[in-house]
Amino acid sequence: MHDIRAIRENPQAFDTALARRGLEAMSQDILSLDSERRAKIVEAETAQAEQNKASKEVGAAKGRGDEAEFERLRKLVAKKKADVARMQTEAAELDAQLRDVLMGIPNLPLDSIPDGQDxxxxxxxxxxxxxxxxxxxxxxxxxxxxxxxxxxxxxxxxxxxxxxxxxxxxxxxxxxxxxxxxxxxxxxxxxxxxxxxxxxxxxxxxxxxxxxxxxxxxxxxxxxxxxxxxxxxxxxxxxxxxxxxxxxxxxxxxxxxxxxxxxxxxxxxxxxxxxxxxxxxxxxxxxxxxxxxxxxxxxxxxxxxxxxxxxxxxxxxxxxxxxxxxxxxxxxxxxxxxxxxxxxxxxxxxxxxxxxxxxxxxxxxxxxxxxxxxxxxxxxxxxxxxxxxxxxxxxxxxxxxxxxxxxxxxxxxxxxxxxxxxxxxxxxxx
Structure with missing residues (x-):
């Protein structure tokens, strides 16, 4: 399997090596999927932080006896929890897609290997x-x-x-x-x-x-x-x-x-x-x-x-x-x-x-x-x-x-x- 970091760092070299194998360029599709996956991970982490912050505020509102604020924050925590679960699932699905793509790509030949078709x-x-x-x-x-x-x-x-x-x-x-x-x-x-x-x-x-x-x-x-x-x-x-x-x-x-x-x-x-x-x-x-x-x-x-x-x-x-x-x-x-x-x-x-x-x-x-x-x-x-x-x-x-x-x-x-x-x-x- 290929190192996604190496593809990010030098996509042209990756595509050039694939071309020697007789394959079309793949780096842009791979990096697009990788970017979507990483964005979803950041989104989930942000929502998780917001959930944690709201959870702390729930306790504070309850301690003050502010029932209206307590109820609002409780509903916000529940929503954020559902959002986090959804985003983590989406991130996991994108991660699996990326892994499947990388799993299906052959190894890259050494520079010294002769080019040829068969x-x-x-x-x-x-x-x-x-x-x-x-x-x-x-x-x-x-x-x-x-x-x-x-x-x-x-x-x-x-x-x-x-x-x-x-x-x-x-x-x-x-x-x-x-x-x-x-x-x-x-x-x-x-x-x-x-x-x-x-x-x-x-x-x-x-x-x-x-x-x-x-x-x-x-x-x-x-x-x-x-x-x-x-x-x-x-x-x-x-x-x-x-x-x-x-x-x-x-x-x-x-x-x-x-x-x-x-x-x-x-x-x-x-x-x-x-x-x-x-x-x-x-x-x-x-x-x-x-x-x-x-x-x-x-x-x-x-x-x-x-x-x-x-x-x-x-x-x-x-x-x-x-x-x-x-x-x-x-x-x-x-x-x-x-x-x-x-x-x-x-x-x-x-x-x-x-x-x-x-x-x-x-x-x-x-x-x-x-x-x-x-x-x-x-x-x-x-x-x-x-x-x-x-x-x-x-x-x-x-x-x-x-x-x-x-x-x-x-x-x-x-x-x-x-x-x-x-x-x-x-x-x-x-």
């Missing part, structure tokens, strides 16, 4: 690894002979409908091994705190990280009112919801492996085959809570943590910075990691690492107490996939596929698979 305008930062020369035509993950017995879309569709998969045998074990490997790497090498979180959250938690109110259709809500998390970003970031933290406890770096649920409302017709885009999937998510000074340094660190997973798995990838038109709602800067998928002959996103500044913290009212005292400040938040487990499974299968339908597996996974080094063409680990 993914075609993203800028590549670097590449790692060289796509393998197969000597045969590589296929997509679900077409590999050794994968077909362990990737059952038909049974999943019978159980749950489209965009679900049931993993079995060697493929299921490989999927589990990938998640375990990622968690271990982040905990032991990157010093992230392993965390296990609920997947059902209250509405305030979804609002805190920006999924609500704007993107409610992208997530699932139960009849009881809980929301299924689309990512553990929601739970990890909201661990500081409403808190005032000592600066000495920052940065707080966490990682969680969780189930994730997305309706994929805006992706009709996209990636309908295979398990690239599912309603239910698993992800290893990283979140950092830090101060106002070290956010960009932390963003670089988190990006390198995600890159380390791909490098350990020997998967070629590229890192790009998203342009203003392709960034997510809550981000000020986002690095996407795209892994090479030979079956599609292209790089596909496997991680987004975003720095949100104080945007989420304002929604959550999450603050820290600066060193040496001073006024509390909003924390800065970051989140990033480390990695999407299903997409990583796809990448391992496609990059390791052999002409006979087997799959050679990265050496980093061998200890997690009981020493197995390949997925055979029969679907069994060997």
């Amino acid at each position: 993914e075609e305008d993203n800028v590549e930062l670097h590449r790692w690894g060289t796509p393998r020369n197969f000597g045969f035509a590589p296929v997509e993950h679900f077409e590999i002979a050794g994968v077909r017995p362990g990737m059952d879309f038909e049974t999943a569709a019978k159980l749950s409908g489209s965009r679900f998969v049931m993993l079995k045998g060697g493929v299921a074990r490989l999927h589990r091994a990938l998640a375990q490997f990622m968690i271990d790497l982040h905990v032991t090498r990157h010093d992230l705190e392993e965390t296990w979180t609920p997947v059902l959250v209250l509405e305030d938690m979804m609002t805190g990280t920006g999924q609500l109110p704007k993107f409610g259709e992208d997530s699932y809500q139960t009849r009881e009112g809980w929301w299924l998390i689309p990512t553990a970003e929601v739970t990890l970031t909201n661990t500081v919801h409403g808190d005032l933290i000592d600066h000495a406890r920052l940065p707080r770096r966490m990682v969680a492996h969780s189930q994730c649920f997305r309706s994929e409302a805006g992706s009709a017709g996209r990636d309908t085959t295979g398990m690239l885009r599912q309603h239910q999937f698993e992800k290893v998510e990283m979140v950092s809570i830090t101060d106002t000074e070290t956010g960009m340094e932390e963003h670089a660190r988190m990006t390198s943590c995600a890159e380390a997973v791909l490098e350990a798995l020997e998967l070629p990838y590229r890192t790009i910075v998203l342009c203003t038109g392709d960034m997510g709602f809550g981000a000020r800067i986002t690095h996407d990691l795209e892994v090479w998928l030979p079956g599609q002959n292209q790089y596909r996103e496997i991680s987004s690492v975003s720095y949100c500044g104080d945007f989420q913290a304002r929604r959550m009212n999450a603050r820290y107490r600066p060193e040496g005292g001073g006024k509390p400040e909003f924390v800065h938040t970051l989140n990033g996939s480390g990695l999407a487990v299903g997409r990583c499974l796809i990448a391992v299968l496609e990059n390791g596929q052999q002409e006979d339908g087997s799959v050679d597996l990265p050496s980093a996974l061998h200890p997690y698979l009981g020493g197995a080094t390949r997925l055979g063409a029969d679907g069994k680990l060997a």
Whole structure:
């Protein structure tokens, strides 16, 4: 959420930043609503002071035995009390309107972010690894002979409908091994705190990280009112919801492996085959809570943590910075990691690492107490996939596929698979 004081101080800068996002100027409408709200607050406070003054005069008139003046003042107090209540209600309604408006506006991009309309305008930062020369035509993950017995879309569709998969045998074990490997790497090498979180959250938690109110259709809500998390970003970031933290406890770096649920409302017709885009999937998510000074340094660190997973798995990838038109709602800067998928002959996103500044913290009212005292400040938040487990499974299968339908597996996974080094063409680990 945006700071109304910053908009008051420099409305032109606010509108200029919105224009880079492809949005119309909003500052004048916002400031008009803000002025009306502030005027109503002053009006209510003035009426309250008049009510208090009349209340004191009521007692004085009664003490003098002046019945006529007592009755006049008593009626005036009653009227002022009603006026104050009405004005406070109107002020509260205007405050809610302003909050709703500010809640629906995306974060402002950093000055360094490239301008652009969509993914075609993203800028590549670097590449790692060289796509393998197969000597045969590589296929997509679900077409590999050794994968077909362990990737059952038909049974999943019978159980749950489209965009679900049931993993079995060697493929299921490989999927589990990938998640375990990622968690271990982040905990032991990157010093992230392993965390296990609920997947059902209250509405305030979804609002805190920006999924609500704007993107409610992208997530699932139960009849009881809980929301299924689309990512553990929601739970990890909201661990500081409403808190005032000592600066000495920052940065707080966490990682969680969780189930994730997305309706994929805006992706009709996209990636309908295979398990690239599912309603239910698993992800290893990283979140950092830090101060106002070290956010960009932390963003670089988190990006390198995600890159380390791909490098350990020997998967070629590229890192790009998203342009203003392709960034997510809550981000000020986002690095996407795209892994090479030979079956599609292209790089596909496997991680987004975003720095949100104080945007989420304002929604959550999450603050820290600066060193040496001073006024509390909003924390800065970051989140990033480390990695999407299903997409990583796809990448391992496609990059390791052999002409006979087997799959050679990265050496980093061998200890997690009981020493197995390949997925055979029969679907069994060997």
